[in-house]
Amino acid sequence: MVRTLRLILGDQLNLQHSWYQQRDEAVLYIVAELKQETGYVRHHIQKLCGFFAAMEAFAQTLAEQGHRVRHLTLDDTADDQDLPALIRRMVSETGACQFEYQRPDEYRLFSQLRALQLPVPTAEADSEHFLLAFNELPEHFRAGCRHRMEPFYRKMRKRFDVLMAGDKPLGDKWNYDADNRQALSEDACLDLPVPLCFANPVDTIRARLARHQVDHIGQLQGDLLWPINRSQSLALLTHFCRHALPWFGRYQDALSEQAPHNWSLFHSRLSFSLNTKMLHPLEVVEAATVAFQQDDRVSLAQVEGFVRQILGWREYVRGIYWANMPDYATCNHFAARRALPGWFWTGETKMACLRQAIRHSLDYAYAHHIQRLMITGNFALLIGANPDEVDAWYLGIYIDAIEWVEMPNTRGMSQYADGGLLASKPYAASGAYVNRMGDHCRHCRYNVRDKTGCHACPLNSLYWHFMDRHDRELATNPRIRMVFRGWDDRPEAERQAILDHAQWCLDNIETL
Ligand code: FAD
Ligand code: SF4
Numbered sequence: 001m002v003r004t005l006r007l008i009l010g011d012q013l014n015l016q017h018s019w020y021q022q023r024d025e026a027v028l029y030i031v032a033e034l035k036q037e038t039g040y041v042r043h044h045i046q047k048l049c050g051f052f053a054a055m056e057a058f059a060q061t062l063a064e065q066g067h068r069v070r071h072l073t074l075d076d077t078a079d080d081q082d083l084p085a086l087i088r089r090m091v092s093e094t095g096a097c098q099f100e101y102q103r104p105d106e107y108r109l110f111s112q113l114r115a116l117q118l119p120v121p122t123a124e125a126d127s128e129h130f131l132l133a134f135n136e137l138p139e140h141f142r143a144g145c146r147h148r149m150e151p152f153y154r155k156m157r158k159r160f161d162v163l164m165a166g167d168k169p170l171g172d173k174w175n176y177d178a179d180n181r182q183a184l185s186e187d188a189c190l191d192l193p194v195p196l197c198f199a200n201p202v203d204t205i206r207a208r209l210a211r212h213q214v215d216h217i218g219q220l221q222g223d224l225l226w227p228i229n230r231s232q233s234l235a236l237l238t239h240f241c242r243h244a245l246p247w248f249g250r251y252q253d254a255l256s257e258q259a260p261h262n263w264s265l266f267h268s269r270l271s272f273s274l275n276t277k278m279l280h281p282l283e284v285v286e287a288a289t290v291a292f293q294q295d296d297r298v299s300l301a302q303v304e305g306f307v308r309q310i311l312g313w314r315e316y317v318r319g320i321y322w323a324n325m326p327d328y329a330t331c332n333h334f335a336a337r338r339a340l341p342g343w344f345w346t347g348e349t350k351m352a353c354l355r356q357a358i359r360h361s362l363d364y365a366y367a368h369h370i371q372r373l374m375i376t377g378n379f380a381l382l383i384g385a386n387p388d389e390v391d392a393w394y395l396g397i398y399i400d401a402i403e404w405v406e407m408p409n410t411r412g413m414s415q416y417a418d419g420g421l422l423a424s425k426p427y428a429a430s431g432a433y434v435n436r437m438g439d440h441c442r443h444c445r446y447n448v449r450d451k452t453g454c455h456a457c458p459l460n461s462l463y464w465h466f467m468d469r470h471d472r473e474l475a476t477n478p479r480i481r482m483v484f485r486g487w488d489d490r491p492e493a494e495r496q497a498i499l500d501h502a503q504w505c506l507d508n509i510e511t512l
Contacts (some may be wrong), residue, residue: 002068003030005096007087009109010037011402012102013058014277015230019102023066030090031059032072034161035212036082037100040108041396044218046226046365048209050399054228054276055152056205061229069075083109084116091118102127103134105318106403107325129277132162132315134322141323146420150175152319153312162285162307163292163300175308176301183437184256184265193243195264198232217345217396218362223315225364226272226399233273237287237396240268242244245288246297249305253370255438257352263360267368268306271282271400272315281310317408329391331411333419334470336384343510344376344393349512351458352444353434354379365399370437372398377414378429382462383506384469387417425479428466431457452501458512465502 005027006019033052059071072086080086091099099403100123104110116122122479126134140155141147154174157163163170182188202224209216221243227233244266249374256262275281292303321328347358367376372394380390387410394410395401412422431448435441441448441457450456451464466486467474474480507511 001026001354001420002094002096004028004098004100005030005087005094007032007099007101007113008055008058009102009104010055011105011276012127012278013054014127014129015058015061016280017102020065020067021076025068027068028094028096029059029062029067029069030072030086031055032077032086032494033067033074033208034077034080034083034086035074036195038074038209038212038214041392042215042217043396044362044365044399045206045209045216046218046224047396047399047401048214048216049205049220050226050228050272050365051276052205052208053200053202053224054278056161057229074129074208074214078212083112087116091120092306096120098123100125106374107321108331108403110310112387121457127277129280130315130318131156131281131311132319137319137322139329139429141319141329142324142442144421145323146424147316147320147422149312149316153308154310154314154318160282160285160311162289171300171304174290176249176304179301180251180305181253181437182250184254184259184439185487186249188247188251188254189259191247192259192261192265195261195269196236198227198238199223199225200228200232207438215447218365227278230278233270233278236268236270237275237279237284240270241287241291241298244268245291245302245306246299247302249299249302251462252305253374253437255353255370255375255434255440257356257438257440257443259439261354263364263366263368265368269366274310275402275405280313285310285499314405317412317422320408320412320418321404322422324418326423328407328411328418330388331418332387334384334415334418336415336417337386338384338430340380340385340389340393341512343512350445351512352446353438356440361397365397367398372409373427374433374437375415375430376438377410378427379459380463381415381426381428382459382466383509384466385415387411387415390415425477426474428463429459429462431459434459451498456501458505461498461502462505464498465506468495468499 006027006029008029008031038048056071059069062069077086082088097120099118099120101113102125104113112505128310200223227236248264251266254265270284288303288306344358347355347362349355353375357367357375361367391407395406408422411417416426429445435448446457447455448457451460473485
């Protein structure tokens with residue numbers, strides 16, 4: 001007898017959810033692989049395998065804990081047109097009198113489930129994951145309004161009493177970002193941790209994906225290195241606190257061509273575990289603050305830099321997403337229309353910085369934040385790439401890409417397509433930034449000092465082309481306008497030569 005059918009989505013693998021505090025023979029949990037989820041964008045093969053493996057492991061753990069669970073594979077759901085069709089079938093087959101789901105974090109699934117018509121009552125539960133409750137979001141975020149992360153972050157620090165000394169921030173400073181923008185030194189390279197990688201076999205999942213002709217990007221050689229259950233996620237968290245947190249803040253903006261483990265550097269790689277809810281954000285923040293209290297190597301600047309990402313940025317982008325959906329998905333402030341070059345899917349470009357960021361993305365379904373923002377994102381911004389295409393690329397390629405976090409980061413932070421709802425300025429940079437933050441330029445076919453000529457770093461002229469295209473708006477932005485002083489002082493012929501070279505780069509983008 002099934003009284004209640006409960007749906008668990010692929011990013012709702014939260015073992016601590018109140019649903020599981022009691023065992024009830026009359027409740028049947030459904031964990032289902034679905035063609036609609038493999039096809040709404042072209043995903044990386046590691047992302048497909050990661051989600052399906054984690055879902056399977058979750059279903060198994062629930063069953064071991066005594067819950068009734070049905071894990072449905074693509075083979076079992078092949079005839080269900082979409083998620084509502086599957087739910088209707090399951091309700092009818094089991095004779096359930098009630099259907100329950102956790103509120104999805106993606107607008108797409110949220111709309112689908114809210115519109116669901118069933119012959120039995122439906123109830124929506126909270127996913128019990130985020131620090132800010134869903135119904136509190138409107139108090140902090142308004143549609144179409146410009147918000148800023150820093151005041152929001154301070155409120156969160158106070159509210160959750162993290163790194164506080166009474167009403168004041170510990171150390172009397174809220175933000176240590178200014179101390180935390182260092183390139184890797186040779187000494188720092190010696191401290192780079194060997195990334196903790198798992199060896200999760202996914203052959204049967206791969207075979208299933210092939211059998212159902214699921215198209216994908218990227219590669220997967222052998223086992224899956226990403227964590228697929230809570231104990232692996234906790235091991236990754238412990239590994240991060242021991243081996244990377246002592247340097248996290250200082251080098252969070254660093255880039256590297258040559259350093260060992262340059263794809264992970266001092267980053268945590270916890271985003272997949274967090275976004276699938278195998279880890280709770282507060283337990284991650286607590287682990288970092290405990291490390292700060294117990295480990296002399298972890299300074300306040302390092303732990304604050306990390307806490308800000310989770311307590312601040314992660315919750316903040318979610319607020320921007322929900323306040324502005326569904327309009328956010330189509331915003332295109334700069335009316336950008338260009339297609340991304342084909343080498344975004346192969347990494348075959350002569351630009352060392354882009355080659356590496358794209359290859360890491362293809363090889364690991366991961367690139368660290370600065371590669372996403374200041375390398376691939378910056379290039380897409382400078383060339384005026386269509387945000388729809390940029391969004392699809394980011395949503396597909398990364399193991400942690402779920403729309404509520406991917407879209408505000410891509411459209412908002414990286415492409416400024418929301419016209420400044422999320423960030424106060426476009427993150428546009430020339431080759432000088434890349435050169436300052438890492439060693440790519442020393443290993444590049446292009447010369448980072450040149451703006452014109454066949455060996456000139458394309459980012460230099462493209463940067464000025466971008467600034468020139470949008471000068472009316474950007475010259476009034478207090479965080480950007482000073483760069484125009486240097487530009488306006490250049491002789492007209494020099495400016496024109498730079499713009500002409502940028503146009504050549506745009507016309508020959510596939511060959512760069
Ligand atoms: P760390 O550098 O170790 O940071 C720790 C944690 O902080 C992350 O795991 C993440 O949960 C959180 N965090 C850090 N920065 C952000 C941020 N800007 N927004 C939200 N959370 C943040 N993050 C995703 O989780 N999914 C995405 O699809 C995604 N797409 C992005 C697209 C672009 C264009 C950009 C610029 C950023 C994107 N980010 C995304 C944010 C960030 O780059 C990743 O969270 C981070 O790189 C994940 O790696 P990590 O776990 O090693 O992070
Ligand atoms: Fe990138 Fe330009 Fe440096 Fe080459 S020279 S690595 S393209 S910034």
